[in-house]
Amino acid sequence: MTTEVRVPTLGESVTEATVATWFKKPGDAVAVDEMLCELETDKVTVEVPSPVAGTLNEIVAAEGDTVGVDALLANIAEGSTANATPAAPAPKAAPASSGGSVDVMVPTLGESVTEATVSTWFKKVGDSVAQDEMLCELETDKVSVEVPAPAAGTITEILAPEGSTVDAGGKLAVMSAGAGAAAPAPTPDAPQPTVAKxxxxxxxxxxxxxxxxxxxxxxxxxxxxxxxxxxxxxxxxxxIAAAAAPPAPTAATPRAPVAADDASREERVKMTRLRQTIARRLKDSQNTAAMLTTYNEVDMGAVMELRNEYKDLFLKKHGVKLGFMSFFTKACVHALREVPEVNAEIDGTDIVYKNFVHMGIAAGTPTGLVVPVIRDADAMGFADIEKAIAEKGARARDGKLSMAEMQGGTFTISNGGVYGSLMSSPILNPPQSGILGMHKIQDRPMAIKGQVVIRPMMYLALSYDHRIVDGKGAVTFLVRIKEALEDPRRLLMDL
The missing domain is CATH 4.10.320.10 (E3-binding domain)
Structure with a gap:
């Protein structure tokens, strides 16, 4: 018997989606509710589970295809899946009274992420856990992923200890389902995870x-x-590679000798995966792009007056505070329309122009810098932008951002001013071609119409890829932002 897999309801006013990723291929065995593919709409990412157990016979909609609601995605031949190995979600828990064994699996880690490091186990063998109670935390290149218990029961075996690297879909632990189930004593033949000391x-x-x-x-x-x-x-x-490689050039500067007294007061801490990735991507950006930075300054008086006048009414109506980021986001959208190459990227010998703006908002977190993306910011109003920034900022600080929420950005805004930065040169977030650096608002004496007056000024910095953006375009971009912020009425009139 063949069962059709169709596009589920995508949400209010959403009529189509793009097939982003297939987790299975024709011929693969699948279990009930196992994730088959991921769809991407202009608002959310939707996972499509298998409606039955069986074998994936045919994929009708390939990755990259646009599909409507209830469109046919694939066909599944129903049957036994005894040999199927679920790729991402943990299998359904057995009833509490059954005392069956339940595997704890590595969840879906995100697009292009194939492995993670087990950073912390919150439970140990023999501990009783409730369903959805956090068992462990995994660390990927981008985010931390918490793994909940798929069922209530007792942990009988931990297969991936702290520090081990696990693949997407790998097995982390085994549980005995059922509240209060006792952990079986290990037998001589039972395989135990071995570790080197x-x-x-x-x-x-x-x-x-x-x-x-x-x-x-x-x-x-x-x-x-x-x-x-x-x-x-x-x-x-x-x-192994280092042992086989020729000696490194002597030009490399070794760490200077450290006195014994000083060494005893030092602390050496390994970089997290996130910090290693940040370091690698920023250095890759410098090595790849022809990066250049141009500067300007903006009088923030008009924006501050407008914000002070309407902030209470804005909060009362929309339930979110009116900040400066929404003004800058709208001003960037306005400028990107006039200078589209700043919103483009290089793909080989092609320039890919984006007819939309997915705005990255750089956010500092306790574990490092992340850049959540506000999709289709060009179609959003001030209130929607402020709500999106507040929600994603909170998720970033809590380490709850998904990979999908940090991918696909076309331009980035970085606000170093919140930390007191007066001037800086931001580094590009590849493959983007532009990033705007905001800085501290500071009162400075300015010459206006022959008079020296004190005005709230901010330095702006645009770092751009000179391979695709010329100096004229970069300067024009900053001038348009300056004009829009010094006279916010221009944003309303699209001038």
Missing amino acids: TGADVEDAPSAKKAMAEAGISRDQVTGTGRDGRAMKEDVASA
């Missing part, structure tokens, strides 16, 4: 231990980058 009593990833044994290298030849200095599989690969 360093002199500092740090547990290495099992995959790293195996790789070291196969390569015949010792632990002291490997520099661990995992949690607390744990050796990961990729660290072993790096050590």
